[in-house]
Amino acid sequence: MRLPRDVRDAIVNHAAAALPNEGCGLFAVDATGAIRHVYPLKNIDISPVRFTVDPDGHFAAIGHAESNGWLIGGAFHSHPRSAPEPSRADIAGALDPTWVHLIVGLGGDVPVLKAWRIRDGQALEVAVTEGSATPCR
Helix, strand or coil: CEHHHHHHHHHHHHHHHHHHCCEEEEEEECCCCCCCHHHHHHHHCCCCCCCCEEEHHHHHHHHHHHCCCEEEEEEEEEECCCCCCHHHHHHHHHHCCCEEEEEEEEECCCCCEEEEEECCCCCEEECCEEEECCCCC
C-alpha cells in the first residue's frame, strides 16, 4: 500500500505526542481502498503497552467517514519502546479481518511504520511505500 506523506506524518506525530504511552487512531478509506483521512484518537488505556481507541472518538470518526462516502479501513497505534510488530494483544484485539493495522515503532533512532492484515490469529505484513494514495487491499 502507498502511504501519502501527510498521512504518515500525521500518524507518526500523533504517536510521538502520546509518548511515553501508545498512541492510537483510525483511518478512513474511499471505495477504492485509498486512505483519505486520519483520525488521531485518545488511548483510553493510558498505557505504554496497550491501547483502546476512545469509543466516542471512534463513533465520531465513523460518522465523519460515512458523511464523506468513506469507510473506516483500519487502525493505527504505536509501540513506544519496540518494533512495529503486532503483539499477542494486538492480534487478539484485531476483530475486523478487512482492516489494515498500521503500527509505528518508536524504539529506535527513527520511527518505523509497518502495515499488517490480521486474520484468524495470523499477522501478515503488507508492504508500505511512500507516495500518493493507492488502495490498501
